[in-house]
Amino acid sequence: MKGRLAMSVELDRRLDPYPWYAQMFEMNTPVFSPELGAYLVFRADDVRKVMADYQTFSSTVFNGLSSDLPFENQLTGMDPPRHTQLRALATHAFTPKAVQELEPRIQAIVDRYLDRMLEQQPVDFVKEFAIPFPITVIAELLGIPEEDRGQFKYWSDIMVEISERLLTGKTETLPQHASAYNDMMNYFVRLLTERRKHPQQDLLSRLAAAEVDGQRLSDTEASNLCSLLLVAGNETTTNLLTNAVRTFAEFPEQWDLLIHNPSLVPQAVEEVMRYRSSVQMMFRVTTREAQIGDLRMKSGERVIVFLGAANRDPAKYSHPDVFDITRQPGAHLTFGHGIHFCLGAPLARMEMTLALKTIAQRVAQFNIPLGYELEPLPSFNLLGLKHLPVHLVLRQSSSVQ
Numbered sequence: 026m027k028g029r030l031a032m033s034v035e036l037d038r039r040l041d042p043y044p045w046y047a048q049m050f051e052m053n054t055p056v057f058s059p060e061l062g063a064y065l066v067f068r069a070d071d072v073r074k075v076m077a078d079y080q081t082f083s084s085t086v087f088n089g090l091s092s093d094l095p096f097e098n099q100l101t102g103m104d105p106p107r108h109t110q111l112r113a114l115a116t117h118a119f120t121p122k123a124v125q126e127l128e129p130r131i132q133a134i135v136d137r138y139l140d141r142m143l144e145q146q147p148v149d150f151v152k153e154f155a156i157p158f159p160i161t162v163i164a165e166l167l168g169i170p171e172e173d174r175g176q177f178k179y180w181s182d183i184m185v186e187i188s189e190r191l192l193t194g195k196t197e198t199l200p201q202h203a204s205a206y207n208d209m210m211n212y213f214v215r216l217l218t219e220r221r222k223h224p225q226q227d228l229l230s231r232l233a234a235a236e237v238d239g240q241r242l243s244d245t246e247a248s249n250l251c252s253l254l255l256v257a258g259n260e261t262t263t264n265l266l267t268n269a270v271r272t273f274a275e276f277p278e279q280w281d282l283l284i285h286n287p288s289l290v291p292q293a294v295e296e297v298m299r300y301r302s303s304v305q306m307m308f309r310v311t312t313r314e315a316q317i318g319d320l321r322m323k324s325g326e327r328v329i330v331f332l333g334a335a336n337r338d339p340a341k342y343s344h345p346d347v348f349d350i351t352r353q354p355g356a357h358l359t360f361g362h363g364i365h366f367c368l369g370a371p372l373a374r375m376e377m378t379l380a381l382k383t384i385a386q387r388v389a390q391f392n393i394p395l396g397y398e399l400e401p402l403p404s405f406n407l408l409g410l411k412h413l414p415v416h417l418v419l420r421q422s423s424s425v426q
């Protein structure tokens with residue numbers, strides 16, 4: 026069958042998957058990967074088609090994979106009508122207004138971590154900025170007490186590990202995963218119970234009070250939403266920030282353009298998202314026979330859509346492999362498409378914009394130490410780095426000079 030290739034998908038294209046995507050584009054059709062047991066979709070139009078047709082391409086990819094770690098109860102793993110109800114509720118609690126109101130706080134958090142970072146040279150951008158900044162933001166949005174935030178990065182990492190293991194066929198539960206999962210869920214249930222008694226001006230209180238069709242969310246449902254926001258709001262932004270600095274270090278003339286034209290920041294954010302997104306792929310499962318391009322799929326087949334590839338589709342972008350912050354932003358697929366479109370997109374855009382704008386006011390150049398070899402994040406579906414040591418050359422006009 027055309028497209029059913031005995032294709033080896035090396036999982037270690039982690040630092041730079043783009044040459045491989047370019048090869049895949051040449052085939053001009055989705056392919057089947059025996060190693061991954063899934064159909065792989067690269068073209069932007071095909072990716073959109075899959076993500077738009079939730080009746081054929083279901084999100085219930087976690088169903089039945091683990092009874093200890095019921096990830097199917099997460100919004101991302103649901104189809105309508107359950108998804109519609111919970112999504113409406115989450116949207117109601119997680120309003121653009123709530124995000125907008127957080128802007129001064131987000132700016133203060135950017136300033137705090139940037140000041141700290143500038144005190145150390147060279148600095149690991151991942152450790153000192155890209156990790157703590159989004160964690161602090163999501164913790165403030167949810168209303169997590171400061172003393173508990175240390176746990177967050179650990180829980181968030183564990184949730185990513187669990188989801189990757191399940192999606193790559195490792196379905197037995199590791200004891201440390203089960204205990205972290207239970208600790209996290211119990212923690213959220215405790216906070217939600219407190220907020221029901223003493224509501225505050227935070228997302229936890231809004232989730233604790235939220236109702237779907239006159240019914241209050243159960244503790245488990247509300248805790249699941251909290252844990253999803255924690256994970257979805259962390260790793261994604263951490264790695265996108267890291268990818269932004271990695272890319273600007275590689276293309277210093279683009280950074281120079283940005284610092285002399287700060288009005289380009291929103292466009293630069295969109296171009297980083299297109300050029301080197303953190304979330305490279307999403308999973309679906311067919312509910313009935315389907316066809317994409319020349320490829321026919323049976324019901325019950327796994328499908329992986331490559332958002333990172335779609336964003337470099339030569340049919341959609343001229344010179345797709347050129348990083349150009351003056352490019353007119355088109356509709357990239359970084360936040361997905363259709364009913365699961367990223368709920369946190371306005372927050373992610375605000376975080377990226379404030380971070381890049383503020384760093385551009387003070388940093389003239391990012392220099393990665395000579396001979397340093399970038400180490401990819403050991404992740405299946407996220408593109409990022411473990412560390413990013415950079416020497417930050419300060420701008421002459423910067424107040425810290």
Ligand code: HEM
Pocket residue numbers: 076084100101102112163253254255257258259261262265302303304307308332358359360361362364365366367368369370372373
């Ligand atoms: C640069 C950062 C981010 C990227 C690249 C990103 C990417 C995505 C993508 C691709 C999806 C679609 C999933 C699918 O179709 O199966 C998604 C969904 C989601 N995202 Fe994000 N995201 C980012 C930041 C955030 C933030 C900051 C939050 C919230 C704090 C968030 C919350 C969510 C939620 C709750 C969903 C599930 C929506 C649903 O299933 O209906 N994301 N995100």
